[in-house]
Each structure stands twice: as C-alpha cells, then as structure tokens.
Amino acid sequence: MSADNGEPAGFEAVWERAGAVEGWLTPEQGRKLFEAARTLDPGSTVVEIGSFRGRSTIVLASSAPAGTEVVAIDPHGGGDRGPQEIAPDAARGDADHAAFTGNLAAAGVSHRVRHVRKLSSGAFGDVVGDVDLLFVDGAHRLGPARDDIVRWGDRVGDTGTMLVHDAFSSVGVTLALLSTTALSRGWKYVGRVGSLAEYRRSELSFRDRLVDGARQASQLPWFARNLAIKCLIVARLGRLTRLLGHPGGWPY
Numbered sequence: 001m002s003a004d005n006g007e008p009a010g011f012e013a014v015w016e017r018a019g020a021v022e023g024w025l026t027p028e029q030g031r032k033l034f035e036a037a038r039t040l041d042p043g044s045t046v047v048e049i050g051s052f053r054g055r056s057t058i059v060l061a062s063s064a065p066a067g068t069e070v071v072a073i074d075p076h077g078g079g080d081r082g083p084q085e086i087a088p089d090a091a092r093g094d095a096d097h098a099a100f101t102g103n104l105a106a107a108g109v110s111h112r113v114r115h116v117r118k119l120s121s122g123a124f125g126d127v128v129g130d131v132d133l134l135f136v137d138g139a140h141r142l143g144p145a146r147d148d149i150v151r152w153g154d155r156v157g158d159t160g161t162m163l164v165h166d167a168f169s170s171v172g173v174t175l176a177l178l179s180t181t182a183l184s185r186g187w188k189y190v191g192r193v194g195s196l197a198e199y200r201r202s203e204l205s206f207r208d209r210l211v212d213g214a215r216q217a218s219q220l221p222w223f224a225r226n227l228a229i230k231c232l233i234v235a236r237l238g239r240l241t242r243l244l245g246h247p248g249g250w251p252y
C-alpha cells in the first residue's frame with residue numbers, strides 16, 4: 001500500500017483496504033480522489049477536511065506520490081459527523097479517533113498522514129504554503145461548509161483542485177458552494193461523480209463565469225431529487241425512493 005517507492009498501488013488494491021473502512025465515499029468517488037492525488041507533483045500538499053474513520057484518508061495517502069504532505073484535519077469530537085449526527089459527543093469522537101488511527105495503521109499509511117485534531121477553522125496555521133489538492137468533507141452545515149470553501153479554498157494554489165463531498169446533495173454544502181463558486185472568477189466547476197464535485201483554480205472571463213454558473217445551476221434538478229429522497233427516508237417511506245430510480249440508502 002505504501003507509495004514510498006514512488007509506485008503507488010493500483011486503485012483496486014487501495015479500495016480493498018479503504019472500502020472496508022466505515023464511511024460514505026462511494027467506490028467511484030474513491031477512484032476520483034485516487035486519480036486526483038496520484039497525478040500530483042511530488043512535494044505537493046494535500047489537505048483533507050473531515051477524515052472520520054479514514055476511508056478517504058487512506059485513498060489519498062496511498063495514491064499521492066512520495067514526498068507529498070497529506071494533512072488530515074478532523075477534531076474527532078463526534079459532532080457534524082454524519083447524517084443527523086450534528087451535536088458533539090466526546091465518546092463517539094474518541095471511538096472515531098481510535099478507529100481512524102487503527103485503520104491507517106492497518107493500511108500501512110500512518111507515516112504518510114499528519115493528523116491535525118482540530119476544527120478546520122482553527123487549523124489554518126497547521127499547514128504552511130499553498131494547498132495543491134483540497135478535499136472538503138467536514139461539517140455540512142452552511143456556515144462551516146462555506147467557511148471551508150472560502151477560507152481553505154483561498155489556500156489552493158494556481159493549478160490546484162478542490163473536491164467537495166455531498167455537493168448538490170446536502171442543503172448546507174450546496175448553498176455554500178452556490179454562494180461562493182457559482183459565478184466566481186477563481187473557480188471552474190469541472191463536474192461531479194455523484195455528490196463529489198470537482199473545482200479547478202482558474203481565471204474565468206465574465207462570459208466563462210456565466211457559462212460556469214449555468215452548468216452548476218443545471219445540477220439543481222439532481223439536488224431536488226436528493227432532497228426528495230432524504231425527506232422520504234426521514235419520513236420512513238424509503239421504499240418509495242425507488243420511484244425516483246434510487247437504489248436505496250442516503251444519496252451520495
């Protein structure tokens with residue numbers, strides 16, 4: 001699993017480990033993270049906001065070239081953890097931390113990850129210089145999600161990439177994205193794999209900004225579908241989600 005010899009393992013081998021870790025990232029989204037990290041230049045910096053038990057962290061650490069700094073920021077406080085798990089819960093957070101540490105060790109990537117056990121809003125000083133790949137999957141409420149996209153997004157350098165999970169699926173993350181990246185001069189919306197949206201650092205003309213905003217707005221029907229699915233699940237009518245072509249479970 002180690003990339004220390006400069007030869008990262010293939011995605012299937014990485015996912016065998018990472019996919020076994022509890023989490024919400026789908027295999028297709030794992031592959032997207034894998035490719036984004038694998039193609040970084042040596043010496044790059046990867047920042048992950050929201051590591052949970054290590055599924056995405058293992059993918060990033062296993063695929064990034066040797067010499068890449070992988071910083072995983074997660075307070076492991078048990079709050080803003082998953083669907084409807086908003087309030088902090090120290091015992092739950094400590095269990096996540098123990099599982100995260102054990103999962104990284106089992107995957108052989110502990111030495112490739114620097115874990116910062118803080119809220120993302122308190123961790124700016126823990127990363128020096130530009131970020132080349134930013135993966136945002138921390139608190140999904142509008143305020144903190146917006147803060148991550150704006151303040152950590154500002155740290156992404158000229159050719160950098162930002163990947164955001166639960167885009168056009170969670171209300172908070174979607175509003176945060178639309179209010180910051182849509183029509184922005186500095187981010188180009190590349191596309192999405194399910195709810196994993198990709199943005200590239202760019203210098204967009206006024207016309208390109210309009211086109212980009214329209215492309216993001218065209219994701220809103222999919223967002224509405226996801227909201228309908230979530231409402232049905234919360235109302236214990238999950239079986240009706242098949243009418244929307246959904247195979248089941250929370251939509252990612």
Ligand SMILES: C[S@@+](CC[C@H](N)C(=O)[O-])C[C@H]1O[C@@H](n2cnc3c(N)ncnc32)[C@H](O)[C@@H]1O
Binds near residue numbers: 049055074118139
């Ligand atoms: C959806 S989970 C992340 C899932 C993970 N990326 C994976 O692939 O399994 C959200 C995580 O964000 C963390 N979190 C919550 N608020 C945060 C904040 N303000 N800054 C950083 N992480 C936060 C939670 O502790 C939780 O572990």
